[in-house]
Amino acid sequence: MVSEKLNLWYCDTFVTQPWQFFFLVLPLAGAFLYGRDQKKIAWILIAAWVVIQITLSGLTNFVFDCNME
Numbered sequence: 001m002v003s004e005k006l007n008l009w010y011c012d013t014f015v016t017q018p019w020q021f022f023f024l025v026l027p028l029a030g031a032f033l034y035g036r037d038q039k040k041i042a043w044i045l046i047a048a049w050v051v052i053q054i055t056l057s058g059l060t061n062f063v064f065d066c067n068m069e
Contacts, residue, residue: 002064011066014056023052 002010014020030045060066 007064007066010059010064015060015064015066020056023049026052 026045026049030042030049032042033039033045034042
């Protein structure tokens with residue numbers, strides 16, 4: 001399993017902080033650029049957001065134990 005120190009750092013840094021919502025700028029920028037007919041960069045931004053979200057969700061749900069009790 002993951003060490004307690006790493007678990008605490010991850011939970012304090014990634015789970016309890018609101019900065020992860022700033023990643024929502026990526027699909028919004030992608031949608032804006034898609035409307036401007038810059039489809040390649042738009043899909044790159046959207047795909048990057050999907051990869052980041054799946055990675056963070058997987059780490060939070062399966063690797064780290066962030067019970068806020």
